Every structure is written in C-alpha cells, then in structure tokens.
Amino acid sequence: MAVNITKQGTRRLRVLLDMDGVLSDFEGGFLRSYRAKYPGEPYVPLADRRGFALTEQYSKLRPDLEEKAESIYEAPDFFLKLDPIPGAIAAVKEMVNMKDTCGWKNILDPSS
Numbered sequence: 001m002a003v004n005i006t007k008q009g010t011r012r013l014r015v016l017l018d019m020d021g022v023l024s025d026f027e028g029g030f031l032r033s034y035r036a037k038y039p040g041e042p043y044v045p046l047a048d049r050r051g052f053a054l055t056e057q058y059s060k061l062r063p064d065l066e067e068k069a070e071s072i073y074e075a076p077d078f079f080l081k082l083d084p085i086p087g088a089i090a091a092v093k094e095m096v097n098m099k100d101t102c103g104w105k106n107i108l109d110p111s112s
Contacts, residue, residue: 015095023092024082026073030054033072033081041065 020026027046034043042061050057059066072078 011100013100017092019079020082022085023088024079024084026082027054029078029082030069030072033075033078034069037072038068041068 017023027049031043031046034041042065044054044057044061048057055066055069058069
C-alpha cells in the first residue's frame with residue numbers, strides 16, 4: 001500500500017492488488033489449461049498443490065513437466081482468461097469508491 005497526496009493536500013490510500021489467487025483463480029485456471037493441453041500427462045490435483053512455484057511440484061513428478069507447466073501460464077492471454085475469485089470484483093469496486101482511497105478511477109484520472 002502507498003499513500004497518494006492530492007493537489008488539495010489530502011491523503012489517499014493507494015491499494016495495490018495481486019491478480020492471481022486474489023482477484024482471479026490462477027490455480028484452477030492453470031490446472032484446466034494444463035489438462036486440456038496435456039491430457040495424458042501427470043498433474044498435481046488442486047488439493048495437493050503446495051508452495052508458491054508450481055513448477056517445482058511438476059518437476060518432481062517428472063523433470064520435463066516443468067517446461068510444460070511454464071508454457072501454460074506464459075501463454076498469451078492466460079491471465080485474461082482466468083475466472084474471478086467469487087466476490088473479488090465486488091470488493092474491488094467497493095474499495096475504489098471508499099473515501100480517501102486512490103483506486104483505478106483516480107489513477108486513470110489524476111485530477112479527481
């Protein structure tokens with residue numbers, strides 16, 4: 001988080017949000033895409049996912065799976081196709097409209 005000072009001298013809180021796992025379902029989207037692209041390959045079920053870097057788990061299944069896993073989330077538009085986390089969009093819209101919070105509408109229009 002950061003504080004933004006407006007022309008009028010008032011302070012606004014700027015909230016930065018991570019997209020994967022906060023706004024969008026990275027894990028579910030990854031697994032669906034991986035299984036669709038590599039249907040015969042071993043995979044890590046969602047319930048068994050551990051840690052941040054999923055490529056580590058895939059390389060433990062078989063070393064060549066690390067590159068296949070990377071090809072999924074590095075594909076063009078992968079992040080654009082992720083499903084939103086339930087309630088995330090409504091929460092962001094609520095934050096944007098909170099008093100003294102610098103949201104996207106303020107970043108896009110610094111005069112506001």
